[in-house]
Amino acid sequence: MTDTSPEKLQRTALFDLHVEMGARMVPFAGYEMPVQFPGGIIAEHLHTRSRASLFDIGHMGQVTLAGGDVAEAVETVVPGDIQGLAPGAMRYTMLTSETGGILDDVIVTRADDRLTMVVNGARKAADLDYLRDRLAGRLEITHLKDRALLALQGPRAVDVLARFAPACRDMKFMTAQAMSIEGAECMVARAGYTGEDGFEISAANDAAPGLARLLLGEEDVMAAGLGARDTLRLEAGLCLYGHDIDTATTPVEARLGWTISKRRRHEGGFPGADIIRAQLAEGPKRKRVGIKPSGRAPAREGTEITDAEGRTIGEITSGGFGPTVGGPVAMGYVESGQAKPGTGVRLMVRGQARAGEVAALPFVPPRYHRG
């Protein structure tokens, strides 16, 4: 998860707070980010599943897109149904390339007359170039550099946030609403990257430290870092860009075909539509699957997957220890004929074949508030 680029690392609005709380800071996506706090990754992970944790995700890019035909214009760069988004509704989709690869996975929100897009930190410069290249002249594209992003995740998140913003209680999963929290104007989204109920809160950089301290002051809330964010999303079966999905992976191979609506499948009109539609119709040659190693040894990214005879059938793209599962968990790509849950595989860990099997994703059932 580290990025060793020699460029000077940036800091989010919460940097000083992280250091004050004893975080271990690491380079990630061009930022100095907390990988863990003194409690450690497992404690932070389990706390998120049982109560609530606050994550700094201010390294991610927040972009607004405005213009007369904004939804139609954005549909020329993503396969998701953007025209069908009701005000306040959010959609998970991808920026795709002409070859059907994934340039980034993004969340698009309809905010009245404009759209907002949250993009991955490591991809935001490339995404902005791509969006401006494709949509210049049609849309006004603004990178909201002055806004922080916090994620409050876990089953108690709603009770905690409702003390300061009661309206959040009535929100459904994948909707967003503007609200004031202790005087700070925020855009609150009921969404996240942990498999738990929770919120992502966008606020001005100068309001963010106060907001973070406010939420961390609640007994149910602890600070959590990128390490726990990674184990939580892996158990929840969610893709990490640059690992589980990238420019050489299509949405269909990644089993993200559910994000492409019937209308978009029929009409096309997004980059790589021919390839993606052909894969939707015929099935991809390989698919993203869960992999459960049988023993205790984690199978990490890059681990070769073979069948029982030792023939290579795929590779692990994310793997580690799942604290809620209580053992190793992984995901990767295998040949489509080997993708059924329960299929026995071998995992080549340090030159040694270890048993495992294809597992249904997610490893931990999601607890989103679908209302």
Added chain:
Amino acid sequence: MSEMKFSEEHEWISLDGDIATIGITDYAQEQLGDVVYVELPQVGKQVKSGDDMAVVESVKAASEVYAPVSGEVTAVNEALSDAPDAVNSDALGAGWFVKIRLSDPSELDKLMDQAAYAAFIAGLG
């Protein structure tokens, strides 16, 4: 048991006769974070100082553990297979990794004592 010795790779060695008990230091476990898996060598294996001897996996990553001394592995800490977190909770005790019968006791002279190791890790910042 003699006074503990320490390597620059953050292993500790405690000598009893010609048998060295080896583990990783508190500093090392702290740096690794939550340990979730330890892969240990076979008893009877001959190791040379500097060889890969074991693998310790935290939530985040797998790290090699190098043999700080040469000799034959006479015992491994089987308890770590079910309770790898002992490396975090008791690195210098219940979290030991292996016992090695020394083939070259003079290798111990290259290792640090407690004070030298404390100064060494202080210098790492």
